[in-house]
Amino acid sequence: MIYVDNITKEFKKTIKQPGLLGSFKSLFNPKTEKIKAVDGISFHVPKGEILGFIGPNGAGKSTVIKMLTGILTPSSGTCSIDGRIPQKDRKNYVREIGVVFGQRTQLWWDLPLTETYAVLKEIYEVEDSAYKRKMELLNEVLDLQDFIKSPVRTLSLGQRMRADIAASLLHSPKVLFLDEPTIGLDVVVKDNIRRAIAQINAEEKTTVILTTHDLSDIELLADRIVMIDKGRNVFDGTVGELKQNYGQMRELNFELQRAEDKALLDYGKHFGLGEDDLKVISDGVNVTVRFNSELVPVGDMLSYTLSQVHLSDISVKDADIEEIIRRLYKKEVRIDA
Amino acid sequence: MRRFFRTYLPFSRAGVQMMLAYRSDFLFHLIGEMLMCIVMYFVWFAVFESSNGSTFMGFSMTDMTVYLFISFVTSYLTYSDGAIALGEEIRDGSIVMRMIKPVSFDMTFLFQELGGRCIEVIIALVPMCVCVEAYKFCVTGSVMFNPVCFLLFLLSTVLAYLVSFYFNVCYGFTAFFLKNLWGSNVLKDAIISFLSGSRIPLAFMPPLLQGLLTFLPFASLSYIPVMIYMGMYDGMTIFKSMLLQAFWLLAFWALSKLIWRLAMKRLCVQGG
Amino acid sequence: MLKEIKRLLKMHRIFIAQDLKKLMEYKVDFLTGMLGFIVYQTINLIFLWVIFSNIPALKGWTYEQIIFIYGFSLLPKGIDHLFFDQLWNVGYSYISRGDFDKYLTRPLNPLFTVIVERFQVDALGELIVGVALMASTVGSVSIQWSVLNVILFLLIVPFATLIYTGIKIITTAVAFWTKRSGQITHVFYLVNDFAKYPTTIYNDVIRNVITYIIPFAFTAFYPASYFLTGENPLFNLGGTVVAAAVLMTVGVLLWNKGMSVYESAGS
Numbered sequence: 001m002i003y004v005d006n007i008t009k010e011f012k013k014t015i016k017q018p019g020l021l022g023s024f025k026s027l028f029n030p031k032t033e034k035i036k037a038v039d040g041i042s043f044h045v046p047k048g049e050i051l052g053f054i055g056p057n058g059a060g061k062s063t064v065i066k067m068l069t070g071i072l073t074p075s076s077g078t079c080s081i082d083g084r085i086p087q088k089d090r091k092n093y094v095r096e097i098g099v100v101f102g103q104r105t106q107l108w109w110d111l112p113l114t115e116t117y118a119v120l121k122e123i124y125e126v127e128d129s130a131y132k133r134k135m136e137l138l139n140e141v142l143d144l145q146d147f148i149k150s151p152v153r154t155l156s157l158g159q160r161m162r163a164d165i166a167a168s169l170l171h172s173p174k175v176l177f178l179d180e181p182t183i184g185l186d187v188v189v190k191d192n193i194r195r196a197i198a199q200i201n202a203e204e205k206t207t208v209i210l211t212t213h214d215l216s217d218i219e220l221l222a223d224r225i226v227m228i229d230k231g232r233n234v235f236d237g238t239v240g241e242l243k244q245n246y247g248q249m250r251e252l253n254f255e256l257q258r259a260e261d262k263a264l265l266d267y268g269k270h271f272g273l274g275e276d277d278l279k280v281i282s283d284g285v286n287v288t289v290r291f292n293s294e295l296v297p298v299g300d301m302l303s304y305t306l307s308q309v310h311l312s313d314i315s316v317k318d319a320d321i322e323e324i325i326r327r328l329y330k331k332e333v334r335i336d337a
Numbered sequence: 338m339r340r341f342f343r344t345y346l347p348f349s350r351a352g353v354q355m356m357l358a359y360r361s362d363f364l365f366h367l368i369g370e371m372l373m374c375i376v377m378y379f380v381w382f383a384v385f386e387s388s389n390g391s392t393f394m395g396f397s398m399t400d401m402t403v404y405l406f407i408s409f410v411t412s413y414l415t416y417s418d419g420a421i422a423l424g425e426e427i428r429d430g431s432i433v434m435r436m437i438k439p440v441s442f443d444m445t446f447l448f449q450e451l452g453g454r455c456i457e458v459i460i461a462l463v464p465m466c467v468c469v470e471a472y473k474f475c476v477t478g479s480v481m482f483n484p485v486c487f488l489l490f491l492l493s494t495v496l497a498y499l500v501s502f503y504f505n506v507c508y509g510f511t512a513f514f515l516k517n518l519w520g521s522n523v524l525k526d527a528i529i530s531f532l533s534g535s536r537i538p539l540a541f542m543p544p545l546l547q548g549l550l551t552f553l554p555f556a557s558l559s560y561i562p563v564m565i566y567m568g569m570y571d572g573m574t575i576f577k578s579m580l581l582q583a584f585w586l587l588a589f590w591a592l593s594k595l596i597w598r599l600a601m602k603r604l605c606v607q608g609g
Numbered sequence: 610m611l612k613e614i615k616r617l618l619k620m621h622r623i624f625i626a627q628d629l630k631k632l633m634e635y636k637v638d639f640l641t642g643m644l645g646f647i648v649y650q651t652i653n654l655i656f657l658w659v660i661f662s663n664i665p666a667l668k669g670w671t672y673e674q675i676i677f678i679y680g681f682s683l684l685p686k687g688i689d690h691l692f693f694d695q696l697w698n699v700g701y702s703y704i705s706r707g708d709f710d711k712y713l714t715r716p717l718n719p720l721f722t723v724i725v726e727r728f729q730v731d732a733l734g735e736l737i738v739g740v741a742l743m744a745s746t747v748g749s750v751s752i753q754w755s756v757l758n759v760i761l762f763l764l765i766v767p768f769a770t771l772i773y774t775g776i777k778i779i780t781t782a783v784a785f786w787t788k789r790s791g792q793i794t795h796v797f798y799l800v801n802d803f804a805k806y807p808t809t810i811y812n813d814v815i816r817n818v819i820t821y822i823i824p825f826a827f828t829a830f831y832p833a834s835y836f837l838t839g840e841n842p843l844f845n846l847g848g849t850v851v852a853a854a855v856l857m858t859v860g861v862l863l864w865n866k867g868m869s870v871y872e873s874a875g876s
Contacts, residue, residue, distance in 0.1 A: 062873075066873050094713070097714070104711070108627060110635075111631060119623055119624075122623050123716065124715075
């Protein structure tokens, strides 16, 4: 369905010099540098899949999404949806896609929602009957009826987001791009929106590409994850695979009875673990040990600890997806991909 | 007093930096406004060529040229667009960011704008005055620059700017009623350009109208400083004119405070 | 092709209808805006009136003729302002803030959508004054309103309008490279002030600039002088058509080139 093949994007950036003097300097001698925002990313999304597209801030997510939606032209490489290339056949290409940018709205600010939908119907040339059916479905899935007659500027953020998602689905796109669709929303609205996305995906077989910083979105919705950082792929696989590959790091948290007992513990020497597989953080009586559970079973870790020192509290934490991704972002886990 | 400047000077510095950041906007805007001035120069030139005498209602072509360019630069310097910013902030609610800081809202706008004005004085006023004096020298063959007049002109221009600022603050409050300040801004600027004499010298108006317009606050915005610059006023008239400027400054300042107080009440009511 | 044009015109009507609905929401704003343009033009007229109360003619042009030229200049300006006003926002903010994205995700020509998206009713102020001024000169200027001239008049005004639009498109497209170009559009747009008066009052440099480089003289003085004097139709009217065609072609080409280097905003 969607093929992304080794795309890159370079930007030119003016360097701003700080301070009053700097402003004067750049007045006469502006400096520019080339920045590779996306540096050879490839992935493939089959029809009907929900893909979670994640990465830390500044990783190049938005740039990739913008290239996929035909807004930006890649510096090199290609992307195509259903065989169409956005830069060659933009108009027909964008007919097949729906786009929601969480931080922006495509609704007509001063007019009631119905007016926006009426205009979009014309822009995408949706047949009357199809439009009617679609509106009924969207109404049911996204609960629009309460505010469909109000001017967009009076809508709450949650209502606006639902309205925007509906706007992007009016023309039954084959692919739906959602860039941060749950940003700034409360849990109830988030839940509502997630259910709507899942339902649309199930009923219409719409392929969804979802970028988000809320990893519950990913866990609840995504069939697969593509993670990028610094403009490169760092992971491509299912949520399960992610846990399997990087979930071997466990965390042991305990509280010592006496802080000076810390000296009695030397995990590195005892188990022969290197820096990549072990990290010990201590703060007074509280100690956190992160370790690779494939090299040292949790039981061994526990019994060694208990044999050396007296504890007042202890817990073992499993790696949840949030934890794994946090570590991936912070480079605590080595990436072999 | 030192405390006062220590609080507000950073706003001026921000104003300067904003100006430099948007330097091309500023330069292009200045060029754009200059174009209008050049058109008027040619129109007047044609008028003088088409009329019989060498003067037109008491103005020679040299007077007219000086009037055009000095009046242009004065109107440019005394134009205050803080009103637009204020209106925008009222509309989108970001005015509260100013209200939660322990500073007075009009001073923050004033100092921010003053920073930009300093740059404009260097880039627009100084070269313009040099050009005008050079032009006068070429035409008359003698140096006619009068430093006393010039200093009085500067003082009067500062007063004019302050009148303009507080007038525009009052105007900015219309944002409570109007959504689109842009349209009414065109209206306001058009009216001011006429009433202030920057479009047609007030001296060309019928006597009754001229008397009225000279007293109205708009003449304080550019006509008075320009007349002082040109040496058209004697000492007594200069004194009276500046007194008038000071009077209007006080009047608009008081009015802006009054509206602000009322507006605050209204804001509180709206906030529930 | 024909189907495409029909569709675009239909979209245009829909956008206009949207803006009229918006208007009903902000009646006061609309009235002040329109009044603003009327007052602005009226003040310019007072200026002309003051001048002409002291001289019989300006470089051989009578008061009525100048008024006719002035009124003529407001028609293309007003029409461009009425229908094609959104371009300003593109140069001032849409491109730099990335708001231009939305035009690219729709199956419509972005340039077309941008141009027609806004119906700026404020412009009626200019149009009303323009028409009123031209009407006021009927009888006092010697124009042969023959059928041919009426047809020529109706044909030339749209071309004069396209000179405005073309210049706006070209200067707005610069923003694809520089991020913001509203200020450049502003400067070029203001050159239209020169067009309201006979070009004979300017020196050679300015006359050549407003004839051949930023050809605003063809939006008012040249075509108007044809109707006033009947002279030089080939240059006075033909020049308008050529200028409009050249500017629009350059504008569209530059715009399309610019869209391929559009960088959006954010990361």
